[in-house]
Every structure is written in C-alpha cells, then in structure tokens.
Amino acid sequence: VEQRDAGFIRDTMEGVNPADISALLDEVETDEARYVLDVLNNEVGAEVIEELEEDTRKEFLEELEPQEIAQYIVEMESDDAVDIINDLPVKTREEVIAAIDDPESAAHIQELMRYDEDCAGGLMAKEMIVANINWTVIQTIDEIRRQVENVEKIYSVYVVDDKNKLQGKVSVKKIILSRDNTRILDIYDSDIIHVETYMDEEEVADIMRKYDLDAVPVVNLQGKLVGRITIDDIVDVITEQAEEERALMSGISGDVEEDDSIWAISKARLPWLLIGLVGGTLGAWAIGFFEGSLERNAALAFFIPLVMATGGNVGIQSSTLVVQSLANRSAFEDSISKRIGRMFLVAIFTGVVLAIISFLIVFLWKDDQTLGTVVAVSLVCVVMLASFMGTATPLALDKLGINPALASGPFITTTNDILGIIVYLAIANLLLP
Amino acid sequence: VEQRDAGFIRDTMEGVNPADISALLDEVETDEARYVLDVLNNEVGAEVIEELEEDTRKEFLEELEPQEIAQYIVEMESDDAVDIINDLPVKTREEVIAAIDDPESAAHIQELMRYDEDCAGGLMAKEMIVANINWTVIQTIDEIRRQVENVEKIYSVYVVDDKNKLQGKVSVKKIILSRDNTRILDIYDSDIIHVETYMDEEEVADIMRKYDLDAVPVVNLQGKLVGRITIDDIVDVITEQAEEERALMSGISGDVEEDDSIWAISKARLPWLLIGLVGGTLGAWAIGFFEGSLERNAALAFFIPLVMATGGNVGIQSSTLVVQSLANRSAFEDSISKRIGRMFLVAIFTGVVLAIISFLIVFLWKDDQTLGTVVAVSLVCVVMLASFMGTATPLALDKLGINPALASGPFITTTNDILGIIVYLAIANLLLP
Missing domain, CATH: 1.25.60.10 (MgtE N-terminal domain-like)
Structure with missing residues (x-):
C-alpha cells in the first residue's frame, strides 16, 4: 500500500x-x-x-x-x-x-x-451557538446560519443577556417551530443546568450523567458564558477514570498496555511488586518474633495463608464498597460514624460465619480444639481489623485529595497481610500452651 | 414538607x-x-x-x-x-x-x-426522525415538525429507501441551510455507521466511543432501520461495565452498595470469602505435606507470606493488563502465542529483579545462603507461574464467554497463593539439607 x-x-x-x-x-x-x-x-x-x-x-x-x-x-x-x-x-x-x-x-x-486539563475549563470548547435574549427568532436563525460553520453538531442554543451572562437555553426544535417575529425572551427556557470553569472533570461527569445531558454550558465566576462541554468528552473522562481505577486496584503505575515494550511493562509493575516484597519482609520479620511458638507447633504455620488471604479479601471488598460510594456521591450521605458502625456490624457477622466454618475445618482435620479456637478467634479479629482498614483508608485518602482507589490495591492487601499475621500469631502465643 | x-x-x-x-x-x-x-x-x-x-x-x-x-x-x-x-x-x-x-x-x-436487555435491540428507542430518500427538503421539514412531538432531542435525520432500508443520514443543519425544493437524495450523506439489533451492548459502546457518535441507528438482519441508540444510554452501559468489573475484581457478587442492609452486604461478600477460606485450607493442606521441613527449619515459614504476596500481586497485574486489552479490542491484535511470549519475557525480567533483592534481604538478615537461594529461585518460578495464570485465565474465560474481569479478582489470587506455597516448599525440600 x-x-x-x-x-x-x-x-x-x-x-x-x-x-x-x-x-x-x-x-x-x-x-x-x-x-x-x-x-x-x-x-x-x-x-x-x-x-x-x-x-x-x-x-x-x-x-x-x-x-x-x-x-x-x-x-x-x-x-x-x-x-x-x-x-x-x-x-x-x-x-x-x-x-x-x-x-x-x-x-x-x-x-x-x-x-487546567482536569477541570471544566480544560474540557470545554468555544464552538457553540449563542443568542441574545432580546433577539427574534428570525435574527437567531440568521445567527445560527452564520455560526453553524464552526459548530459540528447543534445542541441547544444558549441564551445570554447583553452582558453575556447565561440566562437559559432554547432548542433548535422550538426555534424552527416558532414564528419568525417571536422573541427569544418569550420562548426560552430559563431552567438550565450549567457548570463552572473551575469544577473538577469528575464533578462535571457526575452532573451530566445525573441529568442525562448531551452538552452543558460553562460559565466563569462572573456568570458569563465562556464555553460548552459535550458528552463525548465526558465519555472519555469516564473511561479514563475507570482505567485509572483499574490500574490503582491492580498495582500498575502509569498508563501501560499489554502491547507496550517489555521494559515499559516491567517499569510499571515493579514499584508495587517491590512494595509487596517489603511487606513480605516485614511479615517475615513479624513471624520471626514467634519463632518459638512455631518450633513448638509447626501446624501453626499451616494456617498463615488462610488468615492472610481472608484479611486481604475482606480489605479489598470493604475498600471497594467505599470507593464505589465515593464515586457516586449523593446528596444524602451517611455520616462517617454511621458508615464505620455498619461496617463493624457486617464485619462481626461475616467474621463469625467464617470463624465457625474454620473452627470446624481445623477441629475435624487436626482434632485440635485449641488450634481451632486460635484460628477462629484470629479470623474474627482479622476480619474486623481488615474491614476497618479497608473503610478508613479510602475515606482518609479522599479527605487528603488522593484518589481513594489507591486503597483497594496492593497497598491495603499488603498492610492487611502483615496485620493478619501479627494478630494470628499473637493470639496463638496467648492461647497455646 | x-x-x-x-x-x-x-x-x-x-x-x-x-x-x-x-x-x-x-x-x-x-x-x-x-x-x-x-x-x-x-x-x-x-x-x-x-x-x-x-x-x-x-x-x-x-x-x-x-x-x-x-x-x-x-x-x-x-x-x-x-x-x-x-x-x-x-x-x-x-x-x-x-x-x-x-x-x-x-x-x-x-x-x-x-x-434481550444487553443487546443493541434492548438499548434502542423507536423515537427518531426518518426521511425518505426521494423527499424534498420542504417535505422533510414538514415531517420533522410532525415527528418532533415524540422526539426529545434531534440528532441526525436518518435517510431510508422505500423499503425502509437505511441509506444514510442528513443533518438538521444541512436541511435548514438548503433550499426548499432540494431533494434529500442530493444532500444526504451515505457514509453512516450503524449497529445491528443482535450486537452486544459493549460492542455498541465501543463503536460509539471509537467514532465519537451521539446516536447510532440500529438495523435488523434485513438492513431495515428499526431504532436508534443515544449516547446517554451508552454512558450508563460504560458506567455499569466499570461497576461490574470493580465488583468482580474485589470479589463482591451482585449489585450492592455501601448503604445497603447489613444482610445484603454480607450476602454479597461471603461467597468469595468462603472461596478464599477453601483456598486457605488447601494451602494449609499443602503446607502439611512439608511439615518435616518446617520442623527442621522454622525460618522457612517466615517467607511464606512474601512468596504468596508476590504471586498474588503478579497474578492481578497480569490479568488486569489482559482484561484491559480485551476491553479495548483493536483491529490489530497480537496472536496469543506472541502475548504469552511477551508475558514470559516480562516475568523473567521482573522475577530476576525480585529474586536478587530477596536473596540479598535473606542473606543479610539470616546469613543463610541456601535459604536465600530457595527464596530467590521460588520467586522466579512463582512470578512466571503467576504471570502465566494471570494471562491465560482471562483469555480462557473470554473464549468461554465469561467476563474476563473475574480472573483479576480473588479467584486468581487464591489460586496463585496455593501454587506459590507449593512451589516454594517443594523447592525448599529439594535444596535444603
């Protein structure tokens, strides 16, 4: 070719x-x-x-x-x-x-x-059709014909006053259906949703999604119409948001794809793997404190993976639920204490179910009631601790202005792994002879 | 109130x-x-x-x-x-x-x-403006006025022949700007992207995103125009897709939110926690085989979490990269063998880096060259195995028509945990006296 x-x-x-x-x-x-x-x-x-x-x-x-x-x-x-x-x-x-x-x-x-690229001002375009509130329909149609050269698709026609302040909108449909000498003042719709230039792109996306808008006008601090944002840019914002979250959840830093170079992929993956390695080393160090107990009862080591895996899973589940509700903020949010309270009730319930099953497993397999109790009690504690970490970390990150999805990735898993091991072995140390 | x-x-x-x-x-x-x-x-x-x-x-x-x-x-x-x-x-x-x-x-x-709700036919609406290719502009404007009552927003006017087969589109803009007796035949644009009724909603979303479309016409198997899909429905599809993926990645089944009842949340979380428990029990059983080695060398237990965590992290990273490229399918896809090949090279590279660091940690801390070698060799093997599982599982699930994101969740972590433990302890058994 x-x-x-x-x-x-x-x-x-x-x-x-x-x-x-x-x-x-x-x-x-x-x-x-x-x-x-x-x-x-x-x-x-x-x-x-x-x-x-x-x-x-x-x-x-x-x-x-x-x-x-x-x-x-x-x-x-x-x-x-x-x-x-x-x-x-x-x-x-x-x-x-x-x-x-x-x-x-x-x-x-x-x-x-x-x-800034991430705010409404950075997403908006200048191409739009604007009509003065005092014009007639025929004047507006002339203006549409004139402006239409620059505008790829016609959404609404925005209505402004003499000072360029946004007053409302009028649909092309209504203009076509009205008689030529009707004034815009008489047919425009003053009920219009707008965003401000400094708004975060995710906030804009939420608003457009909530009200099912194809396009939204952008005004500056003085209320003057400065641009418009269309839904195709918002689709990109939503897609990017999902990709960013996916990367954070899986511990891949930066924007790599499967078909990038081997070096690029490795570079994106190594940081979190190294953090995992540091976490694993801390875990090893924690186990080291209980070397005596392990030498006395090697079966204790058997259940380290079980406790770790449960802590990791619970932590990710809890943080994902919080991240999700942070992403779909609603006007009627529960207070933090209510959230933590509900989290604790769920943790106690699931923890007890898992504890009963694990006790039965250990008891039936090892015929060791004390070891079963150690595992069961540890699971309840680990589930509660992991739930708390999984709920509190994203809320704290969000308050600090960091993307809370960071908390559903390897970070929370690694932390919960170490905490889980310490809790398990400390309880073993207390309960085992 | x-x-x-x-x-x-x-x-x-x-x-x-x-x-x-x-x-x-x-x-x-x-x-x-x-x-x-x-x-x-x-x-x-x-x-x-x-x-x-x-x-x-x-x-x-x-x-x-x-x-x-x-x-x-x-x-x-x-x-x-x-x-x-x-x-x-x-x-x-x-x-x-x-x-x-x-x-x-x-x-x-x-x-x-x-x-079906998940296909193009289930997303489409019947409200649209359709013009016959043989009409004039004035006839079309009359038709727009007539049909406009049912249509909330005007996107393009779709052009069909006498058999209702989709021929193209014409913008309202072009109709307004043309003289009354111009025929649609002379101004319509035959270059139109459409979808078919049976197409999957995610395929429709990909097409609309790729071509930046606000609306897309839907045709049936005979090529007849039967409806149109608008971008606001696609925004919902994309949002749902992201939520579904998030739930799968974090092991939450069903559509729960943070403010649902305690019972609903527990019910959504317990299935994967129980799978994790089964995985942990299998891990315990695997460790049981090596009880002798553990009794001889308790320090062996120290590095179980490190090996497990690395395997889990690598598995999630690999599967996420594959899931991401499955989500953004392009026309130029690498063959499966090329993907697996690249995955192996990345795995060897990252595995060796992690192995060197972990060898140094173990050697400097425990002053035990053999244990260091066991951990290092295990990490290389575990990274390769976890990469392979993380790449192959989503590809296999996708071939089976299951959402590949399932493979980046607790399923892959649990599997890799168990495999990692077995590999580590087997290598220890071979290399340690």
Whole structure:
C-alpha cells in the first residue's frame, strides 16, 4: 500500500472513517503515516490526528513543521486543538499558535490553554451557538446560519443577556417551530443546568450523567458564558477514570498496555511488586518474633495463608464498597460514624460465619480444639481489623485529595497481610500452651 | 414538607429538575413519594420515575394500579418505558400494555420487549426522525415538525429507501441551510455507521466511543432501520461495565452498595470469602505435606507470606493488563502465542529483579545462603507461574464467554497463593539439607 501512489491512497481512503484511518496509521512507520496524511485533505487529516494514539501522535507531530501543525489545528474544535497543543514542547506551542491565520481561533486556543486539563475549563470548547435574549427568532436563525460553520453538531442554543451572562437555553426544535417575529425572551427556557470553569472533570461527569445531558454550558465566576462541554468528552473522562481505577486496584503505575515494550511493562509493575516484597519482609520479620511458638507447633504455620488471604479479601471488598460510594456521591450521605458502625456490624457477622466454618475445618482435620479456637478467634479479629482498614483508608485518602482507589490495591492487601499475621500469631502465643 | 399541601409542593417543585426530585423521593417513604408524584403532572412524574433508584422504583410501582403506570409510561421514550415494564411482574406488564391508549406506542413497546436487555435491540428507542430518500427538503421539514412531538432531542435525520432500508443520514443543519425544493437524495450523506439489533451492548459502546457518535441507528438482519441508540444510554452501559468489573475484581457478587442492609452486604461478600477460606485450607493442606521441613527449619515459614504476596500481586497485574486489552479490542491484535511470549519475557525480567533483592534481604538478615537461594529461585518460578495464570485465565474465560474481569479478582489470587506455597516448599525440600 505504501508505494507512494497518491491517487490510490486517496481513492481507498475516500469514504473510510477517519477513526479507522487512525487505527491503521497507529500500526505503520511515522514517515509512511506522514505520507498518507499529506495526501488527504486537512479536514480529514485533522480528524485522523485527533484519533491517533497518544504515543503515535507525539512521534508524528515531532516530524512536522509548526506551520503544518497549525493547518491541522485550525480544522479542529477548540478543545481538541488545545489538547494537542498542550502535548507539544513549549517552543513549538508558541510557533504553532503564531502560525494560525484566524485571529479568533488563535485567541480561543490561548484562552483555553489557561485552564487546567482536569477541570471544566480544560474540557470545554468555544464552538457553540449563542443568542441574545432580546433577539427574534428570525435574527437567531440568521445567527445560527452564520455560526453553524464552526459548530459540528447543534445542541441547544444558549441564551445570554447583553452582558453575556447565561440566562437559559432554547432548542433548535422550538426555534424552527416558532414564528419568525417571536422573541427569544418569550420562548426560552430559563431552567438550565450549567457548570463552572473551575469544577473538577469528575464533578462535571457526575452532573451530566445525573441529568442525562448531551452538552452543558460553562460559565466563569462572573456568570458569563465562556464555553460548552459535550458528552463525548465526558465519555472519555469516564473511561479514563475507570482505567485509572483499574490500574490503582491492580498495582500498575502509569498508563501501560499489554502491547507496550517489555521494559515499559516491567517499569510499571515493579514499584508495587517491590512494595509487596517489603511487606513480605516485614511479615517475615513479624513471624520471626514467634519463632518459638512455631518450633513448638509447626501446624501453626499451616494456617498463615488462610488468615492472610481472608484479611486481604475482606480489605479489598470493604475498600471497594467505599470507593464505589465515593464515586457516586449523593446528596444524602451517611455520616462517617454511621458508615464505620455498619461496617463493624457486617464485619462481626461475616467474621463469625467464617470463624465457625474454620473452627470446624481445623477441629475435624487436626482434632485440635485449641488450634481451632486460635484460628477462629484470629479470623474474627482479622476480619474486623481488615474491614476497618479497608473503610478508613479510602475515606482518609479522599479527605487528603488522593484518589481513594489507591486503597483497594496492593497497598491495603499488603498492610492487611502483615496485620493478619501479627494478630494470628499473637493470639496463638496467648492461647497455646 | 409532607403535610399534604398540594399547592405548596407543586410550587416548590416547579423548576426543580426531575433528577433532583428523584434523589429526594429516594429518601422518603413510598406513600409520601406517591403523594408528591400525584401532585406533579404526568410528564414530570414520568421523568422522576425514570431517575429513581431501582429498589425505590420497584417498591413504588408495586403500589400503583396498572392504569396509573400506563399514564406515566406513555410520557417516556420507548427504551426507558420498556426498561421499566421489564422490571414489573409478568401479569402487571400485560395489564400496563393493555392500558396504553396510543396503539402506536403500545406496538413499539411490545416490539422492543422482544429484545434481550444487553443487546443493541434492548438499548434502542423507536423515537427518531426518518426521511425518505426521494423527499424534498420542504417535505422533510414538514415531517420533522410532525415527528418532533415524540422526539426529545434531534440528532441526525436518518435517510431510508422505500423499503425502509437505511441509506444514510442528513443533518438538521444541512436541511435548514438548503433550499426548499432540494431533494434529500442530493444532500444526504451515505457514509453512516450503524449497529445491528443482535450486537452486544459493549460492542455498541465501543463503536460509539471509537467514532465519537451521539446516536447510532440500529438495523435488523434485513438492513431495515428499526431504532436508534443515544449516547446517554451508552454512558450508563460504560458506567455499569466499570461497576461490574470493580465488583468482580474485589470479589463482591451482585449489585450492592455501601448503604445497603447489613444482610445484603454480607450476602454479597461471603461467597468469595468462603472461596478464599477453601483456598486457605488447601494451602494449609499443602503446607502439611512439608511439615518435616518446617520442623527442621522454622525460618522457612517466615517467607511464606512474601512468596504468596508476590504471586498474588503478579497474578492481578497480569490479568488486569489482559482484561484491559480485551476491553479495548483493536483491529490489530497480537496472536496469543506472541502475548504469552511477551508475558514470559516480562516475568523473567521482573522475577530476576525480585529474586536478587530477596536473596540479598535473606542473606543479610539470616546469613543463610541456601535459604536465600530457595527464596530467590521460588520467586522466579512463582512470578512466571503467576504471570502465566494471570494471562491465560482471562483469555480462557473470554473464549468461554465469561467476563474476563473475574480472573483479576480473588479467584486468581487464591489460586496463585496455593501454587506459590507449593512451589516454594517443594523447592525448599529439594535444596535444603
């Protein structure tokens, strides 16, 4: 395919969706990808670049001149343009912006670059249709026709006053169905949900999900309409959130995938494995204190895995429940003391069930009532301790502004493993002769 | 608030978003909720019912007569209506459908009820704007005005031929901007992405996410347009997917939340804890085989937690990477042998790093070269074994049509715990005097 046959490439790519071209270009060499993009027109090229994987895109843009990048940038919606510019080296950023012909879109991009990527301001785009509350329907339709060039899809038309303060919205449907001289004032809907520029992206996602919105207007601190966020960006936020959580839960740091290099995967995995190793060493050291008991009763070692595994499982379950309810915050939250109270009741109940079963197992197998009691009592204590750690850690991390999902990963398992061993052997030491 | 003051309730609820009313009603008694809904008009009431939590809604609908339910149902979009009807007891379902006045919407609901909830057919709604390819723009605008009553938001207008086969789409924007006598044939876009009724909901979500679609038309096996799926339903699918995965990864069965009853939470947690208990007992049984070695060298027991924890962590990391790449399937997938090959290289590399560090720890602490070698060699073997299990299990589950995320939960940890113990003690038995 890559025999530099421009006509052929153009013909085959005709009618192919840009997302599919991107998936193809992700797999070929940078110079071949560049050749294909040169052949395509800038509008399709811009869409293809948007859809490329981040590493491919970075490599690819390094090859281009700032002027070439600018040509693609002007074809993008302002929010996507800013995301791509923010990934460039600082010097190239300035050159690309300088190379943008259209002063309005350059100004939009510079305005959006001021916002942090993770807040509403960083997600929003400037392309939207705005109508003044004093206009008539015919004036608004004219404005729609004028603005429509920059807007890919029409969501609602936002209604503002003379000071550009957000007043409400009016649907295109209502405009089409109204007579030409009706005033916007008489048909607009003042009941509109908006977000503020500084809001966290996850908060924005929650709001849009709760109210089933396709798009939401963004206002600044003065209540002025500055942009809008569409649901496709929120889908990305939700997907990223899930991936981040999955990585934290499984102890993989950074953003690696199965098909990354062996070195990249190892580098992402080793930190948590080393923490596990340190945890294991601490566990070994804890067991060392009870060497005497173990020498007297080797069967004591048999149940170390059982106690450890139960502590680990309980800890992960508890923290996941808390992380989940932190993710779906509702207006009616129980107090922390009520949460801890319920957690304790669940822990006592499950702990007692597990204790009875484990006592029966140990008693029937080893015919040793004391060892059975040690295991059973340890399990109750470990379940309660692990539940407490699993509930308190994510709540504490959340208060500190750290992602609470960190608490459902290897961190909580390692901590609970060590605590479990200490509790088990300490109880054994007390109860065994 | 609940002093049966209808006027007051109506006034306060005026302008409040239905999603907020739902959040409020989730917290009050069923009969109070019913009273509030009676006061509201049916359209708002229907929205409130849609947004209620599932358990609250179920309790609430049990109180209503089929005729009352039908009044709310007719105000809903067909896909939401079907979701609610499907949750009713079979007898009530029939009564509600019989009580729907509008024969068209009753037919739509019955058609949609035929599809499985998890496939494209189960997600789609019938409300959409369809234009015949031979119409003119003016005819289409008339049709939009006529159909618009049933459609909450206008996405694209879908273009079909005389046999109702999907031919393409045309944006409302293009229709507004075209002259009245232009034919749809000349302005429509034949390049349209669609899904088929039988497609799995996760496949639909992947397609909509990949191509950044707000809505996608659904065709049946004959290529006829039967409905459309909108992005808000996909946001729900993605959220549910993430929650399901989280539950599987943490060993919580069923759909519980932190604020459910103690019995519900315990019931969801106990199954996996019991599996962990069985695993722990098998581990104890495995250690039992090596009782002699343990009695000769109690220090051997010290490193059981270290080996177990490493095996568990490696297994979860490996399976998460596989689950993640199964979730983001791309067209260019590596073969299974290549995946397993890369997994082995990563395992050898990380295993050797961990082995060197652990050898140093054991050697420096215990001054025992043989024990250090046992721990180091075991770690390499355990890392390789756990990587293999963590990679192969989700791939195998996926082939069997089971959610591969099951493999990143307690199942893989428990299996790897036991395997790790056996490998460690077997190697100790071989190498220690």
